Amino acid sequence: MISDIIVNEDDHFVICGMVVFQDMTGLTMSHMAQMNPVITKKHVAYFQEAHPSRSKQIHFFNIPSFFDTLLGIIKPLIKEKFQQRIYAHNTSRVEDMYKYIPKSILPMEYGGEAGPIQELIDYWKNKVESYADWFKDDSQYIANESKRVGKAKIANNFFGIEGSFRKLDID
Known part of the structure; x- marks a missing residue:
């Protein structure tokens, strides 16, 4: 929602891009266990293909010991150009930033x-709340995939088959 507001108010955001700073203090494996492969792939696809601004850099700060392994699993899902924009800092020295x-x-x-x-936090909370009517109005607009030139960009085409294969019998 904040990105939508910034895109709406600041043309430089779309042109110049954004730098993301994520402090990972307190992140545990139980948090990461909630990110299943389908959700992870959707997040990656959103930031690479659909986000209205390009991510110039993404900095993960105070990363836990398991984060490098997790990033190694996720990186194959990410385009090489996007991979080069990701920085993981396992230090608490903010001066490195x-x-x-x-x-x-x-x-x-x-x-x-x-x-x-x-x-x-207070500033952005008030700002998002002031856009409540705009968000309600904006939710009515959707893409008409039947008018897209080429292959439609629907979830099944983009992400493959979703769901669980727990009951799949293979002889």
Whole structure:
């Protein structure tokens, strides 16, 4: 929703792209167990194919020990160009981030100058709530795949067969 708001308000976002900073403090294997292959593939496809802005860089900060292994499993699903934009930092030294992300846009908790995280949370919460009618109106618009030139981009074509094969009998 925040990306939709930024796309709506700031043309530079679409042109220049975004840098994602994700602090992984507290991430456990039980969190990751909730990301099944279908959900993971959909997330990857969304960010590579459907997101209205390109991701210039994605930084995972304070990664747990198992995250490198998990990233190794996910990377084959990701295009090579997109793989080169992913950075995993297994350090708590926020200073390492400053060569990628300017201090002026990081929250105070990361040594930045953009104010405390709670102020940013409150700002975006109010902003998203102010767009409630816009989101309700926007939800009525969908793509008419019958008018698409070439192969329709529907879930079954894009992601293959979804579901469970637990009852599949093979002789």
